[in-house]
């Protein structure tokens with residue numbers, strides 16, 4: 001896992017380092033520019049020096065652009081640099097670098113029509129977007145957004161004869177906290193960020209217009225010499241499972257827990273069986289499906305390694321949970337609203353590790369306060385955005401509101417607020433899955449870019465995710481770790497299968513994913 005930051009956290013780290021005398025702002029800017037130039041050479045090794053169109057903005061992002069211009073010029077590039085704004089009003093470090101560049105080559109005052117024309121004619125080389133970075137708090141000037149939009153449309157048409165687009169820190173026009181497009185945001189083939197990636201690089205607000213990860217291309221982070229200590233309240237990017245997933249030679253099946261997956265009525269059992277299969281494949285020692293009596297025959301015809309019990313009502317569930325070996329529960333997939341209302345309070349009463357999904361979320365949406373009052377720190381809620389909207393309508397409305405000023409409210413803040421309100425772990429799933437607990441601890445799993453798993457958008461895939469989290473909790477993972485690891489395994493299994501994936505395939509891909517993890 002690596003740390004990702006908000007723009008305020010990044011500013012705090014930078015200001016503290018400068019104030020302590022550990023580093024000068026000018027040094028940071030030099031390293032930032034040098035880092036971008038080094039990454040251009042690494043990521044595009046076959047790109048010979050030709051023309052680089054460098055678009056500089058009125059703040060320190062523009063300052064990085066002047067450094068990049070100077071260093072690319074030293075490497076034989078022809079530089080065509082355009083500045084938006086008055087050079088006399090540049091902040092001090094950016095102004096120093098403006099002056100250094102101005103002694104080498106021209107600075108053309110910004111003119112949208114002219115830039116549009118230049119962009120239209122570029123069939124190779126580089127476009128460096130150093131217009132706005134983490135300091136952007138409002139939409140770009142509308143003409144600039146329009147110019148870029150025209151260029152982007154053109155580039156999409158001319159895939160083979162086009163320049164490479166490199167964003168400095170973040171594509172201009174994107175909110176670095178939320179990934180939201182303030183309107184007309186740039187996009188890039190390569191985004192080079194500094195010290196740590198920002199939330200907005202990995203969040204994926206859905207369009208139109210699409211934001212965040214969809215616009216950043218390859219995201220690379222370069223070290224600019226800031227202190228490496230973790231920032232308080234930082235968010236972890238889930239890049240691998242955080243806990244050991246193997247089994248030791250001496251492990252006994254009871255040493256890996258017993259997951260109980262509740263199922264609903266006859267003919268509705270598929271979702272619970274998917275969850276149960278996922279719990280077993282992820283390594284729970286035993287898994288039992290607990291179904292209503294009329295559904296038993298249907299399940300019996302389908303289950304082999306998974307055990308089966310009849311469970312008529314919540315009262316019987318309380319009795320069943322006297323058996324402490326049943327250490328993790330999964331409720332929701334295919335459960336039905338009436339059965340959820342009966343079973344969920346009984347399950348929560350037992351204070352077991354519990355995943356609540358689907359009907360075990362929405363059955364309580366009309367009056368969530370008493371429901372939240374029963375939740376505890378071993379519970380994981382796994383809503384998709386629609387279910388989240390039902391349980392936390394105010395938070396979902398803030399997320400969906402049009403953005404006119406930044407930093408915009410982000411999915412990370414919304415899930416943190418939801419976890420604090422619910423008093424348990426909340427996992428809000430999507431291409432960007434955010435996990436938070438009531439203390440504010442948060443993680444982001446981003447199935448975007450090279451990590452994309454588009455075939456996960458298939459019926460039953462959420463049931464598998466719930467089963468994975470339940471199986472991992474049965475094995476002893478904390479609620480937070482189980483949720484984060486389940487999100488990672490779920491996407492890894494989907495990528496391992498590839499196109500044509502259906503939910504049944506996901507648990508069956510886990511052995512391959514585990515082998516690739518070296519288990």
Ligand SMILES: NC(=O)C1=CN([C@@H]2O[C@H](COP(=O)(O)OP(=O)(O)OC[C@H]3O[C@@H](n4cnc5c(N)ncnc54)[C@H](OP(=O)(O)O)[C@@H]3O)[C@@H](O)[C@H]2O)[C@@H](O)CC1
Pocket residue numbers: 010011014028029032057058059060061062063064091131132133134135136137138139140141168169170194224
């Ligand atoms: N943090 C670090 O450690 C390091 C940071 N570094 C770099 O600094 C960047 C952050 O720099 P930053 O804070 O100066 O902000 P930036 O993104 O350049 O933009 C703000 C400027 O744009 C202006 N402006 C805003 N909206 C506008 C609009 N619609 N239309 C027109 N103008 C608008 C705004 O004006 P104002 O709001 O003040 O009127 C302000 O002048 C960061 O992304 C990274 O690249 C590196 O050098 C190394 C170390």
Ligand SMILES: [K+]
Pocket residue numbers: 061129130131132133167168169170171172
């Ligand atoms: K930028």
